[in-house]
Amino acid sequence: MLTDLELSSLVSLFSAQYLSEKEIYLLKVLGEIGREVSIEELSQNYKDLLDKYDLDPNGVQSLSELLRVKGLVNIHRFKKAIIRTTQKGAQNIESFPEERIVKYLLDKGSVARIRDLIEVFGEDYASIGLGFAKRRGWVDIRGDSVYLVKQGSLDTHREVLRRALQSVYKEELNIDPEIINELKRRGLIEEIVREEIVLELTSIGRELASSELERRIITRLTSDLISTGLWRNYVLKEYNVEAEPPELYPGIKHFYRDFIEYIKEVMVSLGFDEISDEIVIPELWNFDVLFQAQDHPAREIHDSLILDTEPAKLDIYKDLLRIVKEVHERGYDTGSRGWGYVFDFNRSARLLLRSQTTAATIRYLYEHRDPPQRAFIIGKVFRRDVVDAKHLPEFYQMDGVIMEKDMSLRKLMGVLTQISEALGLGKPIFKPGYFPFTEPSLEGYLKIGDLGYVEIFGSGLFRPEVLRMISVKYNVGAWGFGVDRLAMAYFKLNDIRDLYSLSINKLRTMYSASSEIILR
Structure with a gap:
């Protein structure tokens, strides 16, 4: 056993600073565990042992680093793979798709049609x-039937899946690697590599841990300590005046929000007024006034998000609805034949999550019918899209309109090019397109990283039928930008989901890029 004098010498020898109370306590904990x-x-x-010495588990790693520097603890780091069940995997715990197919076939006498x-x-x-049932040899597909x-x-x-619900080390599963790989390919589990940190006392650390050494560290002297002589019982903590202060990351605005504000500033600088509208609107504004037939596929419940609620009250739009009905059924006085079906006022009153911000700009024109008008809106729209690198079911869209007495397609293309270049994206490529409410129509493409040219906006001149329904007598140029895709072009992203990443490192990188854009 070392004497106090020898221990004091060791502390001085192996440490640039004296041991703090917490460091001594961690040594004692490791000494009591003994391995x-x-x-x-x-x-x-x-x-319980940590609580005995009033040690916070979250502070153990930093304390162990301090002890390592002083030669009292060895730290070993190992990479370990952890398997965790995904949300999709949790949904398949009771029954896999191929098992449900087999059960259905059993109930149907071992054969069923594919369409069933x-x-x-x-x-x-x-x-x-x-696919998986056939791969496993459970079923045979002949013609349009499954056996x-x-x-x-x-x-x-x-x-x-069950064992990995709470995460489990891969080495503990002792399962055929092919099964693990299959579940990973199907997205039912995910493999995460985690660093395991192991602490081991050095020989000097073991000596100190088994001693009765108790040292109290103080950071400043008081008059009482000096006058009573109690300062002799303490160790004054040494300060490193060259130490860097800790990095602080204050709360900041999300980089995508900054980018949207930047777009708004550019649009206002080009003479456009920003407008706003509700997210939940009747189909009258989302489809009918835009001359989208009520039997159009995009209006089916499989594509639009219809609310299960009472319909909207449209009594104040009686005159508008009368004209909309005439235009849809026969074209009214526009020279068009309309869509040739019986218009349903009940469909117009159905509420839905807006699928396009054009619903807001068309309502704005209905209330502002005299030129000149330049307006835009940036807001969220909602569609039944499958999530992938280019699509999200909920995304930001920018819609704009220009009503001027000399409005033409050439002028619209010039304005859209001006907007694109003002945003620093260069000149877009135009190609003919089709939209139910514009004629002629154009699609605009910009190059995005490795994805190549991606459609960024649709545009055109509002059809005569649309203008007649809202009682506007002049040509109106209109367009809709996918703001998410616009941001992808700006930040050179290949995956739209990166705009909503939870990775703190990615968020900081994107915030820096956003700051450079705004300063520029």
Whole structure:
């Protein structure tokens, strides 16, 4: 056993500073455990011991680094793979798609038509289930029918999903790697590499941990300590005046919000007025006034998000609805034949999450019918899109309109090029397009990273039918920008989902890029 004098000498020899009270306590904890221990195990299995010495588990790593610098603790780092069940995996724990297909076939006498499976399970789910069932040799597909060949079991797959619900080390699963890889490919589990930090006392650390050394550190002297002589019982903490202050990251605005504000500033500088509108609107504004037929596929519940609620009250729009009905059915006095169907006022009153911000600009024109008018809106729209690198079901859109006495397609193309160049995106490529409410119509493309040219906006001159419905007598140029895709072009992103990343490092990088754009 070392004497106090020898211990004091050791502390001075192996440390640029004296041991703090917390450092001594961590040494004692490691001494009582008496073996190597990971920080994770220390926090989970030795919480009572940490509480005994009033040590916060979250502070163990920083304390261990201080002890490592002083030669009292060795730190070993290991990479360990952790398997965790995804949300999709949790939904498949009770039954995999291929198992449900087999069960259905058993109930139907071992044979069923493919279209019946699609009707029961949906096209995507049935396709996944049939694909894996056929791969496992459980079914045979001949013509338009599916035949059950044999039953199989996926109990091992389910075991992995259940054990990984709370995360589990890959090495502890002891499962066929092919099963693990299959579940990863199907997106049912994810593999995360985590660093495990193991602490081990050095020989000097063990000596100190087993001693009775108790040192109290103070950071300043008081008059009482000096006058009573108690200062001799303490150690004054040494200060490193060259130490850098800690980095602080205050709350800041999200980089995408900054980018949207930047677009608004550019649009206002080009002479446009910003407008706003509701997210929940009747189909009258989202479709009818835009001359989109009530039997148009985009208006089906599979594409639009219709609210299960009472319809809107449209009594104040009786005159408008009368004209809309005439235009849709026969073209009214526009020279058009209309759509040739019986217009349904009940469809006009259905409420939905707006699928296009054109609904806001057309309502603005209905209330502002005399030129000149330049207006824009940036807001969220909602559609039933499958999430991928280019699509989200909820995204930002910018719609704009120009009403002028000499408005033409050439002038509209010039304005859109001016907007694109003012945003620093260069000149867009135009190609003919089709939209129900504009004629002629154009699509605008910009090059985005490795994705190549991506459609950024649709545009055109409002059709005579649309202008007649809102009682506007002059040509109106209109367009809709996908703001998310615009941001992808600006930040050179290949995946639209990166705009909403939860990675703090990505957010800081994108914020820096956004700041450069705004300063420029």
